[in-house]
Amino acid sequence: MDAAALLDATHAPMVLIGSDERIAAANSAAEAVFGPGIQGQHYITALRHPVLLDCIEGAIGTQQPRSTRFPARDSVRDTTYIATAAPIAGQAGVLLFLEDVSHIEEASQMRRDFVANVSHELRSPLTALLGFIETLRGPARDDREAQDRFLEIMGREAERMNRLIQDLLSLSQVEAEERRPPTGQVDVTSLVTSASEALEPQAQERGVELGISGADSPLHVRGSPDQLAQIFTNLIENAVKYGGDSATVEISALDHDPELQGPAVRVTVEDNGDGIDQLHIPRLTERFYRVDTHRSREMGGTGLGLAIVKHILNRHRGRLRISSEPGKGSRFTVILPHQGS
Ligand SMILES: Nc1ncnc2c1ncn2[C@@H]1O[C@H](COP(=O)(O)OP(=O)(O)OP(=O)(O)O)[C@@H](O)[C@H]1O
Ligand SMILES: [Mg+2]
The missing domain is CATH 3.30.565.10 (Histidine kinase-like ATPase, C-terminal domain)
Structure with missing residues (x-):
């Protein structure tokens, strides 16, 4: 069977490197990443990216599969792949395939941003509360008027934290029910x-x-x-x-x-x-x-x-x-x- 046709059956970018270290076959998804016409070229010239070259070299040297994270950039968007170079049993060749993990990276970036935002939103009222507690214990200990004023501000800040927590709970409940x-x-x-x-x-x-x-x-x-x-x-x-x-x-x-x-x-x-x-x-x-x-x-x-x-x-x-x-x-x-x- 024709190797290129076989590789073309999948949407994941795949490159077959022969025993002469040249590209024996590449599917169209791989050509979209590395450029057209790479077949026949030495893999170092064709693939260029140092992380990929190290990975392939390692797989050839050890005859064990190797994986690496490979950020690829084209004019439209950034894509993050996990690239795996796997020696083919009984043949002196290596199959390189790329798995698109951008959506996983995006999801974890969103999670990090979310936690950072929540912390940031909670921090300012909390800092204000801690500051006023300090003042009430110290300089304003005997000042009734200042105490009333500070307690009112503290009430407002606590209220703000309460509202934020309520909104967060409501958001997570709505998200959980979204498909129902x-x-x-x-x-x-x-x-x-x-x-x-x-x-x-x-x-x-x-x-x-x-x-x-x-x-x-x-x-x-x-x-x-x-x-x-x-x-x-x-x-x-x-x-x-x-x-x-x-x-x-x-x-x-x-x-x-x-x-x-x-x-x-x-x-x-x-x-x-x-x-x-x-x-x-x-x-x-x-x-x-x-x-x-x-x-x-x-x-x-x-x-x-x-x-x-x-x-x-x-x-x-x-x-x-x-x-x-x-x-x-x-x-x-x-x-x-x-x-x-
Ligand atoms: N009618 C409006 N005119 C002008 N800007 C608006 C209007 N409605 C919303 N916005 C803008 O959109 C932002 C987001 O609105 P959203 O309702 O999500 O948040 P919020 O009102 O600031 O907070 P919360 O609704 O949680 O109390 C607001 O902060 C405001 O900048
Ligand atoms: Mg609003």
Whole structure:
């Protein structure tokens, strides 16, 4: 059988090195990594990368398989491979094959970033608490007035840590359930109305006029009431926190949504704030992503709200659309499959 044809049957890059140390065969995946036309060349000229050459040399010398990590770069993306050079039993040749492990590397990088972010978010309130405890024990020991002031700040910082922990727990619960579709029936109109009513005091405090329209008839979707309420609360709260002086919530039923390919319930939360630069929009649903970290922290935000929204919507087969015109305001639209009135 033709060796090249055999190697071509797999998507993993594979190179067969003959007893004369020349490339006897290479599949197209290997040519995509090392360039076309390497067949017939000496492996040192064809493969070039020192880590690979050491690995092959070692396999030839010891007649034992050797593996190495091989980061490859092309114009499109970086790929990390585990390269293995394996001597072929009874033949004086070596088979080199590459296994793409980029997704594993990416996952562990994400885990590291996540832990670093969580630690960072917890560290500042914790540092503040430790500092105030120190002061209360020492310089402010007999100062009643200072004690009251510090205790109030300490309460706020502890509150912030508490909120972060709650959001983290909620995120991990939503992620765990993401593949399990919700079973209950919920009325979106009443969920949105109560979320909006619950945020009314916060809106008044900030001088934001919060209006709601289209809330006259019940609209049912299949879903978890708690999770859907979380979506609307976060979107309306964001409009109140980051928007200008007016926020409007609009509920409507769509006969046919092209993306969901069926009837849908649409909830639009719009504000007249500074808006969000186009650059940030695709990243807003990433965990801990905030446009203005300082401003968001001051408002007690953790940057997890929209990440939670995205996961809840995935579970409910819904969609989130974000559009914004800097200087004019932002619009967040949630679309959920409609189950009838
Ligand atoms: N309506 C809006 N107008 C302008 N910026 C917004 C708006 N909604 C969200 N953002 C930006 O997106 C970021 C992420 O929002 P998200 O809801 O995920 O986090 P948060 O509100 O800061 O924290 P949390 O929701 O956990 O309290 C915000 O920090 C803010 O910078
Ligand atoms: Mg938020």
